[in-house]
Amino acid sequence: MPSIPAGKIAYLQIPAVDIGRSASFYETVFRWSIRRSSDGDMAFDDTVGGVSGRWITGRPPSAEPGIVVYVMVDSVEETLAAIVAAGGEVVTPFTPQGPGEAFATFRDPAGNVLGLGQQP
Numbered sequence: 632m633p634s635i636p637a638g639k640i641a642y643l644q645i646p647a648v649d650i651g652r653s654a655s656f657y658e659t660v661f662r663w664s665i666r667r668s669s670d671g672d673m674a675f676d677d678t679v680g681g682v683s684g685r686w687i688t689g690r691p692p693s694a695e696p697g698i699v700v701y702v703m704v705d706s707v708e709e710t711l712a713a714i715v716a717a718g719g720e721v722v723t724p725f726t727p728q729g730p731g732e733a734f735a736t737f738r739d740p741a742g743n744v745l746g747l748g749q750q751p
């Protein structure tokens with residue numbers, strides 16, 4: 632069992648209107664592993680097993696940026712195309728930050744705004 636250091640972000644709750652649609656979106660775009668939690672809710676693990684969470688209903692989406700969670704990707708441009716194809720939308724387009732670095736923000740199918748980050 633890996634040790635989880637104090638201060639590490641480890642768990643997220645993502646508001647959803649349709650949990651199945653949100654799960655499919657994140658599985659398709661980011662290849663997150665989708666599973667049923669012990670209480671039957673749909674849960675996820677990121678691609679490296681460092682962050683897990685679940686989708687929840689009854690909470691409004693994070694539609695206006697406050698704290699923005701950024702997902703690391705190999706290519707912001709390719710991921711934005713996958714986001715649009717999967718039913719999301721671009722909020723802040725591809726923005727280069729330096730050699731090989733870039734970011735963007737997007738809105739998922741439930742209306743949550745998240746970010747993408749790319750590093751060389």
